[in-house]
Amino acid sequence: MTDFSEIRECLVGLDDSRLPGLISRALDAGAAPADILNQGLIAAMDIVGERMENGEMFIPEVLMAAQSMSTGVDILKPLLGDEGGSDRGRVVIGTVQGDLHDIGKNLVAMMMESAGLAVHNLGVDITPEAFVAAVKEQDANILCLSALLTTTMPMMKQTVDAIVESGLRDKVKIMVGGAPVTQGFAEEIGADAFAPDAGSAAKQAKSLIS
Amino acid sequence: MNLMGLQGGQYQPLTQDQVKTIHGAALQILETTGITYETGLEATANMLEAAGARVNRDEKRICIPRDLIEASVAKAPEQVVLCGRDPKNDLNLTENRVHMGTGGGTIKILDPDTGEVRATTLQDLHDVSRLVDQLDNIHFLVRPCIPTDIDEKDYDINMFYTCLRGSGKHVMSGVNDEAGLHKVIEMASMIAGSKEKLQERPFISVITSFAISPLKLCTQSTLIMQEAIRNRIPVALSSAPMAGSTSPLTMAGTLAQLHAEELAGVTICQLTNPGAPLLYGGIPGMANLATMGYCGGAVECGMMNAAIHQLSEYIKVPNYNSSCLSDAKLPDAQAGYEKAFTAVLNAMGGSNYIHHAAGMLESMLAVAHEQFVIDDEIIGNACKVLKGIEVDEEHLALEVIDSVGPGGNFMTAPHTMSHIRSEYYNSNGVTDRKSRDRWEAEGSLDARQRALNIAKKLLANQKSYITEEVDQAIRDRFNIILPA
Incomplete structure (x- = not known):
């Protein structure tokens, strides 16, 4: 040892x-x-x-x-070899449409990578359709949505709805975060989890897929 | 981050002309109005007369000519170093170098367990000494509370002993009489190794409230002051008139009278023992005009204390004064804003030894553990202001601006890492900047409760600054009441 x-x-x-x-x-x-x-x-x-x-x-x-x-x-x-990668979580992350803030979202991405997850970072101003396509392509089991503006928070709900309509909802856990986002809001729009900061986001993500 | 001894002087409420005008007014007060004294100070009056003062023994009035004052003041050291037990706690009092610490003599404490007000005990004095020892921004320990549970005859030796045991920072306190002073010097010499070593590195000093405003010498305190000066133990020449009751209501009048009192005190000391270290101790205060009690938290106290430093600096004597008081009864919003205002004003004024700056409430009547922690944060912020903004090649950061480039970010730049722990003030932990969710998860604690938790942790660290051997010798010689 x-x-x-x-x-x-x-x-x-x-x-x-x-x-x-x-x-x-x-x-x-x-x-x-x-x-x-x-x-x-x-x-x-x-x-x-x-x-x-x-x-x-x-x-x-x-x-x-x-x-x-x-x-x-x-x-x-x-x-x-394979032992490190096969059972890892696959994350798609991005800032929702209409919102250009990326620092917080990038922090979450980095912390998740450090925690051993495979992270696909889409960037900012991502449409619901683009999120759906990325989840499919990456065979993601976690989707992370970020918003800083109170005015773009409704776009989180629209993105969740698009995932539901695409039939992918059962295959992917959805996490939301950003300064104005709360646990209550996450529940309201049908997301699976909320994290207040990057460190706990990584922890949450791991527990969602374990 | 060491924020002790930084240069203030950025805030100058008086112009240089106004400083000269007030200094001239003070000289005139001493020449024409003079000071008074009571039985017991005949030797002091004789000493002044022999040096050129006019003494009217029937009216007990002493008028001091300006050349005697100026000659005496010139003998007072421009720099006084008050030592800690460890040299890292030494206070270099000169120019506009700012140091802030506790003040003395409360008789009440907000009980840390119940929050109720009760009388202070010897154990309380030990506990707050331990807090001061561990809070970095509190630079010295003026005995903050009176042990009301012990006999008055045991005060002097036990207060100094308890402070010196619990804290490695410089300890200052008043004493009841000359005999008390002798005992304290003897005990401190035992800790230092000898009286000479104590004089070489004075880790104790004495406050003497020699003046009873307006313009009257206090017999007992003046005798103690002269005795300390003879022993070359540094003395703070405390005088604290209240505008509206013991000095004129106006700020300029209060400053002129107080400066006159201080000039008289410095003259007496320098005639007693030329060159002996002392601190100009003018504390301009205000009467609470609704009650005639002491008004601690007024913003004008900050203005006047900054102004009195200008007067002490004018005569080139380091000064002792007061700030960061509040009239609030508990660590509430009023305590926060009153303390912050006077703390930052007086620090920016450049006062050298600002006492009363930590732990106090209800003006000078109560202390609270949590208030020491909060005031440590207030002092730290006030002193951080004195550091100013560094503008040099490294701090201008042109290289990193260029290498990061438009649209990038600075979070992982090596330049960020090399300044991350030094450019900004580091909180002692009492300031909350967490998200609401996390704050709620941790119990929705306000600053007072957070400060209490920090104090509790600090008090769990036990330490004695007196070795067992010396402790035993002190106990054999004096009636030490705090258990070993």
């Missing part, structure tokens, strides 16, 4: 230059790549998410951790 605490500390401490070396050392010592990923990198990002929720880490610091996380994943990817 290898101890991955150093890898976790390195990621949480934003000491990214040391990470590749630590990963090679763990591999040399015979650790399974999947264990390095799950007990090292992903576990560290769980800590980062928690600290972000508590206000102890700022978003740019979280993003930095996420960046070093993906550097680590790149090292491990060729060694993981």
